[in-house]
Amino acid sequence: MTPAEDVGPLEAFPDRRVRCVTVAGRTVGVVRLGGEVFALRDRCPHEGASLCAGAVEELLGADGEQHLTVSDDRLVLACPWHGWEFDVRTGRTIVDPKIRAKTYRAWVDDARVFVEVGAGADG
Amino acid sequence: MEGQLLIDCDVHHRWKRQHEMTDYLPTAWRDEYIRAQGTETELSILMPAHHNPHSRGSQKRLDTFPGDGTEPGSDYPLMREQLLDRLGVTRAILGFDIGLEAKPLNPNFALPIARAMNDWSIDHWLSGDSRLLGAIVVPTEMPSDAAAEIRRLAGHPRLVHALVVANGIGKPLGHPLYHPIYEAAAECGIPIAIHAGTDVVPGGQMTASGIPMSRLEHFPLMIQPIFHHLSSMITHGVFEKFPTLRLMVIEHGFTWVPGLLWKLDAHFPIMRRENPIVRRLPSEVFREHIRFTTQPFDFVRKEQMVQLLESFDGMEDMICFSSDYPHWDADEPAHVISRLPSAWATKLFFGNACTFYGWDPADLVVST
């Protein structure tokens, strides 16, 4: 398994945005939520778009009365092409959990961001 | 796609600023109507239409913005990089974005605008990269003007079909009042094309029984008008009156074709009573005269798609690849062929389009 790679200081990753890094030859989108980070493969499972060109959004939902709600802490990464929404934590699409973008282990240690890519790590 | 001839039958191009195109208007229209408020301010050519806006407003792939404040599809270098070179496109047919300017409020203005759009397109897009081909946009609302515009430009070597756009009269496109358009196209030996969105304009009726209330509702229903346009072209004998006419149906998908044809064929005895000019079975007419672009392609299992299509003979001859670049719902060729029989690739990617447009595949250049 490829060792975890230091992809930079946390402050270099804007909050609630996606930033692309290269790890072990793979393009990976890193999404930051406060002190947490998530990593998704930069390839939409639909038609292959670069997810790094997409938009990070707070998840839109609805309450029991069908009134629109917006989540504070659940983020999606929306594909720049068809807008498929990927939960940044799990990589699964909101509409259909059977469809997902590959995710990788990512974490913050001592204010630096690490991503682990490799055999067995492709979500 | 490397080593593969690829014809993209639907790409959307546009001007960076409206005046790029309106500069081609006759002086009087340009200065006394469009720019009457002063040269810096132009009347917006495009009438508000029934679109059900996209949440967050953008209907384009987010990575197709040129970055200079102008719209996707307006930048040739970016289109070359993202579409033509990246996918190895052999030929791409440009169809404006999506040409609804040709239905202005004032019908007397329709032909001048269509002419300006066509002249702009020729000068700005069709005089360089030989991979780029274009459409003759016609003012559908004024059929005799549309016929005149077809006759004016049909000889241009880079214009491959007449784009019948923006149905503001609110009649199905097979209705006899539109026949001068088809007569001109047939006479000039070029096909016509109909792109989705014909009936979103004022005066049109996009959906039966009420208008959609969101983009989510709009999109599955937006192809409804073509069912009527095609049905009416059959019932009014368009392809009997104009036997050399061909029609490319763009951005309507194609999975609905077998069902519509079974219905139409079953009505053959009735339609012949209603119009004695009807001579052939509708399915026969479709097979000979009509083709469909593949976009937007449904996200279903391959075996389902193949089973549905193979239930109707000859679908592999009737579909032509299209991307719809740079719209949000554009398709990639690899995605489309992954869900169709691989044996269909040659016809899908260039064979059917070559036959339709009268091109010799030997004249096409394979990308390397």
Add this chain to the structure above:
Amino acid sequence: MTRQAAIDACVHNCAAAESEIVEHLPAAWRRYIGRPGTLPNGGGAMPIVPLMPYHNPLGNKLRSATGVLDAPPGSDPATVLAEHLDAHAIERAVLCLDREMFIPALPNVRLSIELCRAVNSWTEERWLAADPRLHGVILAPLQVPELAAAEILRAARNDRMAAVLFGVNGLNKPVGHPVYDPIFRAAADSQLPVIVHAGLDCPVDTLTDPVPGGPPSTYTDFHVLQSTPLATSLVSLIGQGVFERYPDLKVLLVGGGVTWLAPLMWRFDTDFRALRRDAPYLRMLPSEYVRDRIRVSTYPLEVADASAFQRYLTAYDGLDGLLCYASGYPNWDCDTPERVGQALPAAWGERVMRTNALELFRW
């Protein structure tokens, strides 16, 4: 081979004469409508049933082999029972009316309100009393949804009323629009499905076209496009979250045949993956709402080559769970149970001809 008796989800019954319905109006309204024969040329009664602008040159109805001469097809209960139910071993039939279904769109809305109640009363007296196999639909004044809800709740007390009929539009809002919400609430509260019947904008008084792309210019165009208002209805009901609001609600879409459903649902599901934000209150894919809450009549079945047709139908997951046999008798395009049974995959027979309907109508 013996076959289980079929359930017929749509028979187009009608009044032999409009006076049959007028008799069920309150006295003052009967006086307002008048009586035929009191004015020249047999006149003297206001016409109350909207006309149909689209006519098949080969005939709109079957020619009846038996029954009362000169009576409009579908107007005589005894003929309907003998010629259709008995002849084809139909266990139950849902009477969906004929042009009477357009009454809720009459511009004279006060009259339409009274007539809906009168039609429901006529249904009970003339038809439901004739044979226990016959079930009725509730006609409601759809232009005024709150009053429609009240009439639904009232008429639903007769348990031989099997469904609420939504047979005409005219507000130029899709069936799923919030304006119609009281109707679906009342149907759900009454545990009745809503039958949305093709046509919807047929009467000229609705001022909208029954098909997309402009008014039909031939009967063929009109008839071939009958599935389009059903598609709009389906998309709007799901898209507007009507099935989330009413967990007991089911809808039967009648009159468009079956081939339109797969292409629409493949596209709707695909679009939902992209456009979920427009309807974030939806918890499932659109096709899953269809699986759970929407049924489609086989009428009128688009049979060409049977094996091609069956390959087409089986390409869609679970279509056999979605279809309910309906004859459409006595329309020219009606289907006998035998014809439908032969056209569909054999394994589908029981569900489509009977058990899907038992479940839908809660029998």
